[in-house]
Amino acid sequence: MKKIFVALACVVFVSGAYAYDELEFSGGKNRGPVLFDHELHMYDFDCLDCHHVMENGENILDDADLFEGNPDILCASCHDSQSEIDKTQAFHYQCMGCHNNYSLTSEPTGPTLCGECHILDK
Amino acid sequence: MALSHIFSWTFIYDFIRGPMVWISFIIFFCGVVFQVLRFMYLLKEQPVQKLEPGPGNIIHSQTVSHVKVDRVKTGWFKKGWFKKGPDKKDWMLWVKLSIAGVNPFMTIVTTIFHVLLIGVPVFVLGHNILLDNAFGVSMVSLPENVSDFLTGIVIFCTLIFLFRRLFLDRVKIITSYADYFFLSLAAAPFVTGYLAYHQVFSNYKLLISLHMLSGELMLMAVPFTKFMHMIYMIIVRFNVAGEYSFGNATKNW
Ligand code: HEM
Ligand code: HEM
Numbered sequence: 001m002k003k004i005f006v007a008l009a010c011v012v013f014v015s016g017a018y019a020y021d022e023l024e025f026s027g028g029k030n031r032g033p034v035l036f037d038h039e040l041h042m043y044d045f046d047c048l049d050c051h052h053v054m055e056n057g058e059n060i061l062d063d064a065d066l067f068e069g070n071p072d073i074l075c076a077s078c079h080d081s082q083s084e085i086d087k088t089q090a091f092h093y094q095c096m097g098c099h100n101n102y103s104l105t106s107e108p109t110g111p112t113l114c115g116e117c118h119i120l121d122k
Numbered sequence: 123m124a125l126s127h128i129f130s131w132t133f134i135y136d137f138i139r140g141p142m143v144w145i146s147f148i149i150f151f152c153g154v155v156f157q158v159l160r161f162m163y164l165l166k167e168q169p170v171q172k173l174e175p176g177p178g179n180i181i182h183s184q185t186v187s188h189v190k191v192d193r194v195k196t197g198w199f200k201k202g203w204f205k206k207g208p209d210k211k212d213w214m215l216w217v218k219l220s221i222a223g224v225n226p227f228m229t230i231v232t233t234i235f236h237v238l239l240i241g242v243p244v245f246v247l248g249h250n251i252l253l254d255n256a257f258g259v260s261m262v263s264l265p266e267n268v269s270d271f272l273t274g275i276v277i278f279c280t281l282i283f284l285f286r287r288l289f290l291d292r293v294k295i296i297t298s299y300a301d302y303f304f305l306s307l308a309a310a311p312f313v314t315g316y317l318a319y320h321q322v323f324s325n326y327k328l329l330i331s332l333h334m335l336s337g338e339l340m341l342m343a344v345p346f347t348k349f350m351h352m353i354y355m356i357i358v359r360f361n362v363a364g365e366y367s368f369g370n371a372t373k374n375w
Contacts, residue, residue: 030266032321089254096255103136106127113139114248115318115326 020068025091032120050094135327138334146338153345154353161357228286235279239308242272243337248319266319273316280309304348310336 021039041050051073053061061073071077079090095110095117102109111117127133222229243249247263254260264272283305287297314333323329343349 089260092251092255100255103140104133106124106130106132113326113330114251115321115330119326120321 027118031114032118034117035119049098135331138331138338142338143334146341150341150344153342154350157345157350158353158357161354231279231282235276235283238272238276238279242269242276243311245269246315248315270316270319273312273319276312277309277316280305280312300348304343307336307340307343308349311340 021037023036023038025034025036027033047063047066048059048061051061051066052059066073075090076087079085079087081087085093096112099110099112103112217223242264245262245264246269247266250261250263263269284302286293287301287305288294311333314329314336317323318326318329318333321329340349344352
């Protein structure tokens with residue numbers, strides 16, 4: 001049922017395909033690349049569930065800033081080797097953290113262990 | 123929660139990588155503590171009998187008694203370590219008579235095996251990222267290609283153990299099926315971890331579940347099986363007077 005709804009939602013709301021519908025992260029030297037179905041997540045969640053600019057513990061990000069090619073919204077623009085949470089941690093905390101919220105429930109969820117995300121291309 | 127869900131694959135998967143990890147670690151630690159306490163308790167019931175080196179304990183072997191006589195003559199251990207070191211000859215003999223001298227190859231293999239067996243899992247990135255996510259402790263990790271290589275070495279060492287048990291007669295006759303079982307149990311987390319890292323089968327979830335299950339089984343087996351030698355090896359040396367313990371380098375039969 002949910003799938004049908006998602007499919008319908010796609011038809012109704014998507015006026016055009018964006019480059020960020022499907023994102024691919026490199027995964028570095030030893031790990032396979034990660035395919036991130038941005039679009040799927042956009043239907044299930046709020047943009048601000050993931051994208052943030054924190055101030056006094058509050059997310060003050062303006063939806064309007066979320067456009068393609070804006071360098072300031074890329075995670076690495078704030079989460080670099082200097083910050084408390086580096087880039088890899090930012091991704092892992094956010095992605096695996098949310099997927100783990102549905103652990104032991106019957107809700108659909110995303111991958112939680114290394115090889116489910118970092119798929120080696122053979 | 124519906125019963126059908128509890129028997130579903132996703133639930134079992136979540137259980138193996140969630141509560142089951144806790145359960146196995148708790149059984150591991152409590153089991154080890156229990157066994158150590160039990161050991162100490164049983165030890166108390168024995169009359170303490172210090173074995174002193176003396177005429178009764180002389181070993182009737184030319185080489186070994188040579189060591190003893192030599193040591194008494196020079197008395198290096200009485201004069202202290204700093205004034206006059208032990209004779210070089212003593213050390214060479216000591217090494218030759220030890221297991222490292224009798225079977226240097228297996229000593230090297232077993233040392234590498236044990237160091238990596240305990241060391242590698244601690245520094246595997248796959249473990250440490252999960253620890254970081256769960257508790258916020260970021261531990262140093264090896265680069266993944268290095269830990270993968272070391273995993274291969276552990277597997278290689280277990281193969282040497284296996285072939286020894288299969289083909290060397292003097293090892294074969296004292297080998298039972300249980301020995302094969304425990305050798306496989308020790309190797310299983312490494313083999314499955316290796317397969318998972320390389321994603322050899324397309325079903326990664328199955329592989330990593332087998333990895334977690336075998337790791338958990340191994341942990342839970344430590345306190346109650348021959349894997350307990352990890353603790354007993356050490357406390358026996360300090361607590362039980364005998365041929366192999368510290369302070370009594372004499373045979374006690
Ligand atoms: C108790 C629960 C355990 C969990 C949840 C767990 C989880 C994992 C995960 C997620 C990986 C990464 C796999 C990948 O790269 O795709 C891994 C790798 C590995 N695990 Fe475990 N593990 C457990 C226990 C153990 C134990 C007890 C040992 C060994 C004594 C062990 C040895 C290894 C090794 C050697 C690797 C690296 C394999 C390689 O990179 O070639 N694990 N483990
Ligand atoms: C620091 C703790 C440990 C010490 C001091 C220790 C010591 C020893 C010694 C002296 C041997 C006999 C050597 C040989 O077979 O060549 C041995 C064998 C073995 N150990 Fe350990 N060990 C420790 C921890 C462990 C752990 C944690 C495991 C696995 C859970 C393990 C698994 C094995 C296995 C499978 C063998 C037998 C190999 C064979 O089939 O011949 N050890 N250990």
